[in-house]
Amino acid sequence: MINVKVQKDDLKxxxxxxxxxxxxxxxxxxxxxxxxxxxxxxxxxxxxxxxKSGPNKGKNVYGMxxxxxxxxxxxxxxxxxxxIVRELFRESLKYKRGMEAEKEWLxxxxxWEIEKLGEIKWPISQGKFDEFVQSVNSGSTEGSTKDLxxxxxxxxxxxxxxxxTVRNDFIETLIFEKNENLIPTLNHSRNVDFxxxxxxxxxxxxxxxxxxxxxKYKENxxxxxxxxxxxxxxxxxxxxxxxxxxxxPRLYIVYLDEKMTPDQIRDIINKTDLKNPLQISFTxxxxxxxxxxxxxxxxxxxxxx
Numbered sequence: 001m002i003n004v005k006v007q008k009d010d011l012k013x014x015x016x017x018x019x020x021x022x023x024x025x026x027x028x029x030x031x032x033x034x035x036x037x038x039x040x041x042x043x044x045x046x047x048x049x050x051x052k053s054g055p056n057k058g059k060n061v062y063g064m065x066x067x068x069x070x071x072x073x074x075x076x077x078x079x080x081x082x083x084i085v086r087e088l089f090r091e092s093l094k095y096k097r098g099m100e101a102e103k104e105w106l107x108x109x110x111x112w113e114i115e116k117l118g119e120i121k122w123p124i125s126q127g128k129f130d131e132f133v134q135s136v137n138s139g140s141t142e143g144s145t146k147d148l149x150x151x152x153x154x155x156x157x158x159x160x161x162x163x164x165t166v167r168n169d170f171i172e173t174l175i176f177e178k179n180e181n182l183i184p185t186l187n188h189s190r191n192v193d194f195x196x197x198x199x200x201x202x203x204x205x206x207x208x209x210x211x212x213x214x215x216k217y218k219e220n221x222x223x224x225x226x227x228x229x230x231x232x233x234x235x236x237x238x239x240x241x242x243x244x245x246x247x248x249p250r251l252y253i254v255y256l257d258e259k260m261t262p263d264q265i266r267d268i269i270n271k272t273d274l275k276n277p278l279q280i281s282f283t284x285x286x287x288x289x290x291x292x293x294x295x296x297x298x299x300x301x302x303x304x305x
Contacts, residue, residue, distance in 0.1 A: 001283065005295045008249060011183065011198035015076035017069045023085060023195070025187025027068045034071055036084045043075055078198060082183050089176070089184045098173025102262045105166045112159060121258065122160060123153040168205055170262065171253060174269040175203075175301075182274065191246060196274050201299070202246060205253045210235045222256055222304070229300040230278045237282040237294070245284070247294045249277065256304040264305055272301050 009019055024030040034043060089095050112120055124132040132153060136146050172193070176184055183195040193203040208214065209225050213235045217224040225232050236252055251274075277297040285291050 001291045001293050003293045003295070004247065008199045008297070009195075011076075011081070011195055012078045013198070015073050015081070017073055019200070020069055020072045020076075022189040022192045022200070023183065023185055024072070025185065025189065029088065029186045030068050030072050032088060033081075033084055034068065034075070036087065037075060037080065040080055040084075041075070041077075043071065085183050085186070086176075086180075088186060092186060094169075094184075094186070095173065095176075098169045098176075101166045101170035101173065105163065105170055105262065108159070108163045108166060112163075117156055117159070120160065120163070123156045129154075129157070164205070167265075168253075171205075171265060171269065172203065174266060175251075175272075175274070178269055178272065179274045191248060194251065196251070196277075196299070199249055199277075199297075201249045201251045203251045203253065204236070205255075206236055207255050207258070209254055209256070210239045212239050225254070225256055225302060226304065229302060230280060232302070233278055233280050233298050233300050234282045237280060237296070237298075238284060240284075242287060245286075247284070247296055249296055250298045252298060252300045254300060254302050256302055260303050260305060265303055268301065268303055272299075274299055 009016075011019065020030065024033060037043060109120070133150055136149050139146065175194070176182055179196070181197050183198075185192055185194070191202045192200045194201045209221065209232045213225070213232065214221045232254055233250075233252055236254070237247070237250075240246070277299050279295070279297055281293065281295050283291050283293050
């Protein structure tokens with residue numbers, strides 16, 4: 001087994017061009033950031049060469065400096081940068097969706113009830129729709145009955161995906177509002193949702209602490225999870241799907257109870273303090289590399305009624 005300690009990016013130490021692109025997503029957002037920063041700290045390249053220059057002089061076709069990313073990196077200051085990025089996020093469509101997510105979530109649940117779809121739960125395991133259809137086809141019922149069964153499952157599957165997306169937007173916005181030490185990404189960025197105290201974290205939502213956790217602690221699994229959130233994180237890292245494997249810092253949102261109201265979630269998030277991440281060690285059995293030991297850090301938010 002190989003011991004691997006995960007290296008963590010730290011915006012308090014400095015900003016690289018790759019990290020800047022994860023935060024801003026595109027050069028337009030980066031330029032908006034530079035213009036805001038220029039109001040606080042005059043940036044020579046912005047004020048003289050761009051804002052005061054003639055048409056297209058020193059600019060690309062979008063009216064931005066060609067070296068926009070170098071300007072962002074070269075003028076980075078953690079405290080002022082954090083403030084401006086949070087301001088830009090509050091002006092984004094992503095933030096607007098998050099602020100409206102609670103209302104939309106409740107509306108989607110109401111639609112589910114109007115359609116009389118029964119209990120809100122997955123009709124099939126995520127990613128196993130093909131297996132489900134094959135099992136239906138292998139049955140002895142007539143084709144129209146099989147069609148109806150697949151159609152009902154597909155409708156429920158689509159609606160639950162929609163409900164979960166809106167609910168996750170709601171939670172992500174609550175976390176942003178509660179924690180001033182958090183820098184969000186302005187566009188979707190693979191493996192990075194937040195920078196907490198300058199360190200990048202990937203937010204993951206889990207519908208349980210894993211089947212293996214429940215099998216291990218049987219009827220006491222729920223209390224065990226509440227007493228040992230670090231153990232929950234260890235299981236989630238250990239039993240993650242290899243196709244989506246990640247050893248980096250994560251912020252885990254874990255459901256211990258499926259039926260959570262917005263007010264219950266809000267109360268838990270408001271009591272969460274994202275200042276001291278858990279230090280996690282776990283062993284992952286890779287198909288080709290065998291077992292490797294990892295050490296990383298994470299936050300765990302347990303949602304329970």
